Amino acid sequence: MSTEVRVPTLGESVTEATVATWFKKPGDPVAADEMLCELETDKVTVEVPSPAAGTMGEIVAQEGETVGVDALLASITEGEGKAAPAKADKKPDAPAQKDSGGGSGESIDVMVPTLGESVSEATVSTWFKAVGDAVDADEMLCELETDKVSVEVPAPASGTLTEIVAGEGETVQAGGKLALMSSGDGAASPAKSEDAPAADSAPESSAKDVEDAPSAKKAMAEKGVSRDQVEGSGRDGRVMKEDVAKAGSASKPGSSAAPAAAPAQAPRAPSPAEDAAREERVKMTRLRQTIARRLKDSQNTAAMLTTYNEVDMTEVMALRNQYKDEFNKKHGVKLGFMSFFTKACCHALKEVPEVNAEIDGTDVVYKNFVHMGVAAGTPTGLVVPVIRDADQMSFAAIEKAIAEKGARARDGKLSMAEMQGGTFTISNGGVYGSLMSSPILNPPQSGILGMHKIQQRPMVVNGEIKARPMMYLALSYDHRIVDGKGAVTFLVRVKDALEDPRRLLMDL
Incomplete structure (x- = not known):
């Protein structure tokens, strides 16, 4: 017997919503009243519970689609849902398929935690660890920002951080993947971390581990400043837009002698690129x-x-x-x-x-x-x-x-x-x-x-x-x-x- 899952009443003057996140996939077993998905309206986020116990059937409205009130979202089939485990392997329970730890241990997914009532997405604000770093269980890996609070993400186990899936500034959904860890000693990782002290002679390798701010990259391109000319003041040497502005002014030839050579020279108006380097663009919250x-x-x-x-x-x-x-x-x-x-x-x-x-x-x-x-x-x-x-x-x-x-x-x-x-x-x-x-x-x-x-x-x-x-x-x-x-x-x-x-x- 199949049971339909439909869009609930969204509230006064609200006629449509966007499917934000599906918590279940076809074939997954579900319990009655278990949350199946989240819908976003222009006011709040609405959670859709399962109308009955059974197995997740076809998903009609995919993530990102706009649906009206009482529209069909999916179907629930009563039964054990024997096909569920095979499909569920794609979720966090099957990290071994993406073992990037060089065979040094089991791969573990780092997922976005529950963000709170009516919050379905967050922005990655800061990574406290870089790829190759050794981490302890429950040690803070990164910080997420929502439109309500900041959320710290701890390491699910001890091991080595092998891959960062969502970089700083990226938007992630509740239950989404942030990174991959290796539960072993991470034999391939020390080579990366040992190379880090030699960043003075090889800035390119440092840039791979520490992602510069997007605004800094744009400013470097506009001002024609290379990465090795800029000294980062951010976390782990991350280059910020202010660093590019300082490097640009310091790299001008003859800047120290300019006051003596031309004391009466009128102050130069800042260029649009210099002003842009001091600006900060932030996306409006919903x-x-x-x-x-x-x-x-x-x-x-x-x-x-x-x-x-x-x-x-x-x-x-x-x-x-x-x-x-x-x-x-x-x-x-x-x-x-x-x-x-x-x-x-x-x-x-x-x-x-x-x-x-x-x-x-x-x-x-x-x-x-x-x-x-x-x-x-x-x-x-x-x-x-x-x-x-x-x-x-x-x-x-x-x-x-x-x-x-x-x-x-x-x-x-x-x-x-x-x-x-x-x-x-x-x-x-x-x-x-x-x-x-x-x-x-x-x-x-x-x-x-x-x-x-x-x-x-x-x-x-x-x-x-x-x-x-x-x-x-x-x-x-x-x-x-x-x-x-x-x-x-x-x-x-x-x-x-x-x-x-x-x-x-x-x-x-």
């Missing part, structure tokens, strides 16, 4: 590409406008200082400003429902609930986890949800479901010191509130000038659905609730 595309789409689609106001934070700060210790002791979470702003926005959205609505073709969809998006900055870019039904939550529940979502965002563990379905967004640029900015809408939402830095400013209070902790508020909204009156009313209601927090308790 997350950053998605952020860039969505933000630009938002500007192109919505009639975006921003209105501003300012709020006196005196009362909120006083209330927070008075109860923060008791709040933390009872609820186990700190009392911050975000719960006050979330509550204030929920009250204002009830009065101005069009800010909590969205446009769907020629229809306006009003949301009778508030799923609050809270923008969070991470090392890899901006993400917006969603707190569902925030209008029904207490201060403590909101603070706990914000803390938990923020931690998951920083660790790169947010799922697609946790970033979907938001009806309104709050972005707090004040934590980075922003005094005023215009936030960009998070489509298909029609409103986003920007919080900013709290700063002491002179204000007139009851006819007297006093220093007050003030914050600028910015509401960006879609003018196709929200009129200026509604936007201003929304901001005024948020301002009133924050300047007199008792209104939140009284539902005013």
Whole structure:
């Protein structure tokens, strides 16, 4: 009996994905719910489990192919899968086919380890060992970089590194091959390592063991500098682009006598090649590409406008200082400003429902609930986890949800479901010191509130000038659905609730 493996539901507004990695091959035995492959969308990576136990049959969608929702990926045949071992020999269990250790021992594959939830590929950043080096079990061989964390790869056994399959700068998939090791003493390897000290007289042999930076190779070609003229400052003598720039300036004839011979000579403008040698080109991560595309789409689609106001934070700060210790002791979470702003926005959205609505073709969809998006900055870019039904939550529940979502965002563990379905967004640029900015809408939402830095400013209070902790508020909204009156009313209601927090308790 054959069972079909199909593309699962990919989430709101996501209709297609790319097959990133197959963990199984035809003939491999699989257990129920065992991961078969990973799909990449423009938001997150989706793992596809096996719908039943059996044997991996035909793979219909190969790696790199684009598939739609519910498309056929493969088939599972119930049974023992007797043909599996023969095909599985191509995987890490059959390294003997690639024994490059000169017959000195069994060949061992060094594979890319599991990179973490929703991470399917990484870039090889640094090799700590060169071909021919002796390594101990669990000694670090190289370091991989993902869009979330760095991963160190240990040696699976003691032996000799015989071949590096993925060089520095190359992108590798989870479960891919990085290198080959020989479990023996590696009799052919010492000859390579013994030649290394003679690199002064034979730089070509050094270049084979230590791969120069790609930017350095390009700079050497552009400046006409040979490899033996450059002294590498990188790991194990690796030549970096800065080394090429230094070698190029030092190799100019008469450079030391130039100041005396022509003291009045005007400084020479750097050539494009010299500027290029000091540049660094880094490929955008998939997350950053998605952020860039969505933000630009938002500007192109919505009639975006921003209105501003300012709020006196005196009362909120006083209330927070008075109860923060008791709040933390009872609820186990700190009392911050975000719960006050979330509550204030929920009250204002009830009065101005069009800010909590969205446009769907020629229809306006009003949301009778508030799923609050809270923008969070991470090392890899901006993400917006969603707190569902925030209008029904207490201060403590909101603070706990914000803390938990923020931690998951920083660790790169947010799922697609946790970033979907938001009806309104709050972005707090004040934590980075922003005094005023215009936030960009998070489509298909029609409103986003920007919080900013709290700063002491002179204000007139009851006819007297006093220093007050003030914050600028910015509401960006879609003018196709929200009129200026509604936007201003929304901001005024948020301002009133924050300047007199008792209104939140009284539902005013």
